[in-house]
Amino acid sequence: MAGADTFYVTTPIYYVNDSPHVGHAYTTVACDALARFWRLDGRETYFLTGTDEHGQKVEKAAQLAGTDPQSFTDNVSGRFRDLAALLHVANDDFIRTTEERHKAGVQALWQRLVDKGEIYLGSYAGWYAVRDEAFYAESELIDGKAPSGAPVEWVAEPSYFFRLSAWGDRLLAFYADNPGFILPPSRRNEVVRFVEGGLQDLSVSRTSFSWGVPVPGDPDHVVYVWLDALANYITALGYPDEAGDRYRTFWPADLHVVGKDILRFHAVFWPAFLMAASLPTPKRVFAHGWWTIEGQKMSKSLGNVIDPRSLIEEYGIDAVRYFLLREVPFGNDGDFSKRAMVGRLNSDLANDYGNLCQRVLSMIGRNCGGEVPMPGAFTDEDRALLDRAHGLLGIVRAEIENQALNRALEAIFEVVGLANRYVDAQAPWTLRKTDSARMATVLYVLAETIRHLAVLTQPVMPDASAKILDLLAQPDDARGFASLGASGQALGPGTALPPPAPIFPRYVETDGAA
Template structure:
């Protein structure tokens, strides 16, 4: 059982037959925001990502590129690391399925499944899609293709099978006991009805290609890529030996974040493998939606694939992070559009939050000698704004635990809006002449509010929030959530204010 206060979050491991795109960036970004949030909230976090490097599809892609699969996967895996660096992802471990530590764990799991009697040798005859790395029943085919539109081929070969059929009732019971195991709820309903429809035993080895983890004691077989891939989540914790105690501390995982297309593998096959091996299933599998581009389905043939690195180059890193997490209710499909991106950048970030911080800090520089002002007696309006800031953490925590980053950002922006209204109502530029002491109190209340907002936006926009906290002279050890109730010390000198969120200007009009 995971230790109290420990938090383990994983991305799916990304398949290396192609370069990273917006879908990969989106999944990892959601995990990064959750991991950063939990760290700031005092929890011990393990955040895992990595690459899935075996299987027929990789063998074919490597052959097409004229490379050995290992050389090919080394190259593509690096692109995923580069993306993680460019997007400022704070992962603790990056696992590759070609690593020895992974192979050891997969073979140990295989042996455990053999011991429990859930793996047996038979032969497979049926439809297989190389692109999906999935087997399909005749009844699932649509116009001779997989339900995903991928081509299928008839495969006949000796194969080991996992007795998935024996797990139907136990899986349904597990879902009943853990109603939040799959989120959002609509996805849980899909999983439940798939399992209720009856489970077939699963072919878990192949003999027609060799790029994979060898089956213990039968090297003519390589393991089915999904049994291999899913095991990464426990391989990265050192199971079964657990030399560093990571498995004991962090398993079961708190969240496996996945795209909705691979939900079945994570919500049906994976818990069955784990329970068969006597291990606990993860606590939650969250399946998010897909992005379209300006209303069109994204596809290589349409040439409208969204490169996340291009987004960062065009709009800025924290602007891209904010847009992806705020624009779409997390779990739904979303549409990327240039107009929406510019609106979020200029309206939410530059006008609302950036302008709030800059106005406040500029007035402090000009009217308070550039030091944190002393507050006099507080009015009901002051208390209301400070109270809204104080009430944010429990609400944002509740929303992040429910994996709703869009709602967490909405709650934060409600306070940004309240602070902007307060500035307009209090008009400190008028008070400067009529009541300088009152002006100092108003600016002090605003500085405290900006400090709280900057601390709470760190998981989403780490660089921009850090710049804001630098300008408020908040020390590095005063930026965790435990410091939210601390206050700025009156008289502290503040550096000259600088804008944090520049407006996006179209190149031709710049």
């Protein structure tokens, strides 16, 4: 069973009725940063993403595209796989719900629920939103539409049901016993209120279309897309082989990261399915917010859906990753604007972090023979900066444990600011003429601070951080978090450094830019 020395994180598997956009990139980059952090911190980590490919919505999208569902999903799933590579995401697995390993796991989970008396055959009549792949009670409709704004249609057909109504009190007890299961707290409160309002048995099969996993023993039915999709988190680990190494090592998951629009499925249906099947529940579901674009809701009709590829081409991969994770508290809604993006790139990255690295390494190159300088005795000012750098990992780790990615970056960039002020106060360019030994000490303190910063920014900006560590001549085995702190692998005086090079070029706006 998963423990303190392992970490299993998942994105939602993305629905393939359309192409990936900046919202998908946000979730994937956040999970990648979390996975990279814990890998560097010594935990055996597994990071899963993938695509959700069944359901009526996909079947209809394929028809509109003039192709069959499998060809359609092959094409769109490939775009999501390409997106992960484009974002420099280091996922361990990419699951598709059309894979045989997944179908076998879904059918095994279904049969287990049947054997435990949790699924029964009946008939369904009610409102269904194809866009959401969700059922809604009459009381939930707003002006004749789903709460999401999706149109609904009346569905009447034979259906298997999951006895969700029997799990309300047990779910509320579970939430009470595990207050960190749903974050942020505002989302937890929403889920608790929903469950307190009473749960109805859930229709978990459909007969009006065929694009799905066949129900075991009754192939006229296909498994409801959400029971199918949620199971990916265990089928990717080899379920139903609970004795397999991957399942035993990583389940239960440490963290499911989802958009707030699909929290109910993950925080109500999924734990109920698992508890009903006598399987362990995940440790946490974190619901993040939505992105607007220049203050407007992202929509194809407005023509403001942003392709992540265009962002990366214009600003660079590390700047995009940094902006997405720094701009808003993780869990809140955020707004993407060109002005904000350029501000983060030029102010935080080029002016502050990049300029710090450039001027310190350039001074070492010019004045220390291109080698890590030999420090003398440290002053109180030196120790104050080094102590902040040495203590940074503990601060960042505490924020990452709560998925507070923006706060982790704020803590790191506080030290960037301290280091820049230290440079100005110590003026090593003046010391070069008056006290070269003191200059060497100042430059050593700065280089060691930069080393800490570069190691800690690896999860968010892997490429730029690698370049900085290359400029500090750090070997691959000195780039984990074990190298940090007062007892870590400090820079060795006399180590030859390559010629300095700029890390974050400034973004120069063209005429008419925002």
